[in-house]
Amino acid sequence: MDAVHKSSSGHLGLPLGAAEIGAVLYGHSLVHNPDEPRWINRDRFILSAGHGSMFLYTWLHLSGYDLSIEEVSNFRALHSKTPGHPEFHETPGVEATTGPLGQGVGNAVGMALAGKMAEARFNTAEHPILDYHVIALAGDGCLQEGVALESIEFAAHQKLDNLILIYDSNNVTLDAMAIKTQSLNAAARFKAIGWDVQTVEQGNDMVSILKAVTRAKKAKSGKPQLIIAKTEIARGIPEVAGTNKGHGEGGAKFVDAAKKNLGIPEGTHFYVSDDVRAFFAEHKKRLIRGYKKWNKLFSAWSAANPEKAALLASRITPPSAADLFSKIPGFPADAKLATRAAGRDVLQPIAAALPLFITGAADLFGSTLNYIATDKEFDETNRAGRNIRYGIREHAMAAINNGIAYDGIFRTSCATFLVFADYSRPSMRLAALSKLPVTYIYTHDSVGVGEDGPTHQPIETVSALRLIPNFDVIRPADPEETAGAFAAALERVDGPTLLALSRQNVPLLNDIPVETRRNGVLKGAYIAVKETAELTHILLGSGSELQHAIAAAKTLGAGVRVVSVPCFERFNRQSQDYKNEILPPAVRKRVAIEAGVTPLWREYVGLDGKVIGIDRFGISAPGNTVMKELGITADSVVAAAKSL
Numbered sequence: 001m002d003a004v005h006k007s008s009s010g011h012l013g014l015p016l017g018a019a020e021i022g023a024v025l026y027g028h029s030l031v032h033n034p035d036e037p038r039w040i041n042r043d044r045f046i047l048s049a050g051h052g053s054m055f056l057y058t059w060l061h062l063s064g065y066d067l068s069i070e071e072v073s074n075f076r077a078l079h080s081k082t083p084g085h086p087e088f089h090e091t092p093g094v095e096a097t098t099g100p101l102g103q104g105v106g107n108a109v110g111m112a113l114a115g116k117m118a119e120a121r122f123n124t125a126e127h128p129i130l131d132y133h134v135i136a137l138a139g140d141g142c143l144q145e146g147v148a149l150e151s152i153e154f155a156a157h158q159k160l161d162n163l164i165l166i167y168d169s170n171n172v173t174l175d176a177m178a179i180k181t182q183s184l185n186a187a188a189r190f191k192a193i194g195w196d197v198q199t200v201e202q203g204n205d206m207v208s209i210l211k212a213v214t215r216a217k218k219a220k221s222g223k224p225q226l227i228i229a230k231t232e233i234a235r236g237i238p239e240v241a242g243t244n245k246g247h248g249e250g251g252a253k254f255v256d257a258a259k260k261n262l263g264i265p266e267g268t269h270f271y272v273s274d275d276v277r278a279f280f281a282e283h284k285k286r287l288i289r290g291y292k293k294w295n296k297l298f299s300a301w302s303a304a305n306p307e308k309a310a311l312l313a314s315r316i317t318p319p320s321a322a323d324l325f326s327k328i329p330g331f332p333a334d335a336k337l338a339t340r341a342a343g344r345d346v347l348q349p350i351a352a353a354l355p356l357f358i359t360g361a362a363d364l365f366g367s368t369l370n371y372i373a374t375d376k377e378f379d380e381t382n383r384a385g386r387n388i389r390y391g392i393r394e395h396a397m398a399a400i401n402n403g404i405a406y407d408g409i410f411r412t413s414c415a416t417f418l419v420f421a422d423y424s425r426p427s428m429r430l431a432a433l434s435k436l437p438v439t440y441i442y443t444h445d446s447v448g449v450g451e452d453g454p455t456h457q458p459i460e461t462v463s464a465l466r467l468i469p470n471f472d473v474i475r476p477a478d479p480e481e482t483a484g485a486f487a488a489a490l491e492r493v494d495g496p497t498l499l500a501l502s503r504q505n506v507p508l509l510n511d512i513p514v515e516t517r518r519n520g521v522l523k524g525a526y527i528a529v530k531e532t533a534e535l536t537h538i539l540l541g542s543g544s545e546l547q548h549a550i551a552a553a554k555t556l557g558a559g560v561r562v563v564s565v566p567c568f569e570r571f572n573r574q575s576q577d578y579k580n581e582i583l584p585p586a587v588r589k590r591v592a593i594e595a596g597v598t599p600l601w602r603e604y605v606g607l608d609g610k611v612i613g614i615d616r617f618g619i620s621a622p623g624n625t626v627m628k629e630l631g632i633t634a635d636s637v638v639a640a641a642k643s644l
């Protein structure tokens with residue numbers, strides 16, 4: 001209450017309404033170590049209802065995380081460790097960035113999945129080192145979101161019984177009472193989907209909550225566990241409690257009276273009683289004893305299973321691109337294949353080199369071709385399988401991948417058609433914000449898709465994804481650049497990478513040495529064809545259109561350079577010297593070609609240059625025909641260059 005009052009913003013409804021749930025979790029149920037927030041066998045708690053961030057900060061502070069009362073009192077202030085919504089990396093003990101409702105449910109499912117996978121790989125009968133639970137707290141809003149529904153279905157289908165979802169059921173959302181927008185029977189819904197459901201009628205009764213959580217933790221029913229806790233929002237502030245007025249900071253003006261009613265000494269702020277401090281200090285000691293005991297188990301496990309221990313430790317060091325390149329065979333010079341097919345071939349040696357690399361698809365493995373051929377599928381009977389079938393749930397797939405990445409053990413990737421990146425995008429944005437190294441293998445990356453027509457032909461998708469900060473988009477031009485793209489994605493540790501791969505065949509660009517193509521991708525842009533006379537023109541291109549720039553250069557003559565630009569973001573991170581070397585500022589006659597919207601290319605062609613692209617929706621016809629009809633040809637590049 002004090003923090004929300006002081007910052008004149010934020011939400012005190014959930015922190016008050018769910019206070020007893022927090023007390024049970026952080027005072028009793030969660031197995032964790034506040035001094036070691038990333039302990040691998042900790043229970044993970046995710047506040048999916050991120051607007052209630054003060055709930056999380058309060059309990060993290062009280063339970064002894066490195067989050068001082070000063071930080072708590074600086075809620076939402078510049079550079080505080082208590083941002084408006086929980087942000088991964090910013091606050092010890094915050095497991096996931098939440099706030100966009102529903103995402104945390106998907107993240108929790110991803111962590112639970114990662115838990116099952118990790119148990120299968122690392123536990124032994126003698127030394128079961130991993131047995132953690134994932135517990136998420138979600139409100140009406142989270143559960144109204146599609147991403148949550150997709151995720152809870154997936155969790156039930158995969159029988160993730162290490163997952164506990166606590167539903168803060170308070171009949172209130174933001175604008176109004178929840179009855180205005182929902183009339184479902186949550187218990188029946190979850191049961192029908194395949195969850196175990198308990199209902200706690202008095203969500204402020206700690207004993208009942210504790211019983212429910214304990215029972216959920218013990219359940220080995222093969223079903224994820226839902227606890228519906230009936231709560232009263234903003235409990236303790238009678239003026240707003242139980243109504244949507246209690247949702248935001250509206251109750252803050254009644255805080256003094258409310259604190260008095262609760263027996264908090266008058267005139268104090270951020271008051272914590274000695275009893276409470278003493279309780280949590282004792283509890284932390286208990287937790288640390290448990291942690292030390294586990295460490296002994298872990299040491300014994302490490303000694304008995306050095307290979308498993310090395311594998312687990314390997315999660316910390318990302319692979320180097322050079323090392324991966326040494327394991328990816330070159331493609332035959334006369335091969336003609338789509339970059340998605342090249343992706344299939346590149347993925348296999350990568351999967352062999354990185355046993356913690358996993359992948360999945362939203363019912364399109366047959367098209368995206370990212371199936372690990374030597375491995376099996378992840379399901380209830382084979383928790384070690386590395387191929388995950390997400391079903392037609394692109395949003396959940398991306399949110400679940402974030403959860404796997406937050407968890408930190410596996411290097412995760414997932415796939416669908418590029419045009420459906422729009423269905424994954426909210427989670428992709430959070431992956432970028434939270435610096436998660438997720439790899440998206442999204443194929444069918446242009447009008448080259450052909451016959452499926454404009455609904456399936458990405459136009460603005462590649463550029464739209466490039467706009468997300470800290471989000472790398474790589475559009476490789478040929479199979480060797482595809483090898484570079486995968487290595488680039490996997491060597492990256494501080495953010496996601498999307499690989500935009502073609503449906504249609506592309507020629508191998510054999511005139512460019514293999515190393516140049518592979519390493520060029522790591523730089524984001526590189527000289528694909530060097531001029532042999534004084535430089536007059538620069539032609540730029542990405543993906544399946546680079547071949548047209550190369551063909552045009554042959555027609556245009558010796559002073560023409562071709563620059564391959566597979567990744568804007570990587571190129572933009574290079575030194576100014578490197579950028580000037582690739583794109584000498586004095587050379588203003590520039591033409592770029594890409595089968596998509598044109599505006600972003602202005603950054604590289606300047607005001608004097610020209611961009612050949614597609615600023616309209618596509619056409620239903622064979623891919624080659626569409627490309628020609630829309631002017632994506634070498635002739636267009638030649639004409640544009642001559643016009644400069």
Ligand SMILES: Cc1ncc(C[n+]2csc(CCOP(=O)(O)OP(=O)(O)O)c2C)c(N)n1
Nearest residue numbers: 051099100101139140141142172173174247
């Ligand atoms: C995707 C998304 N849409 C809208 C919002 C804005 N918003 C924040 S909280 C909230 C209402 C949530 O209701 P509920 O989950 O029941 O939380 P309660 O009001 O009970 O705390 C809304 C609409 C959001 N954070 N995320």
Ligand SMILES: [Mg+2]
Nearest residue numbers: 139140172173
């Ligand atoms: Mg609610």
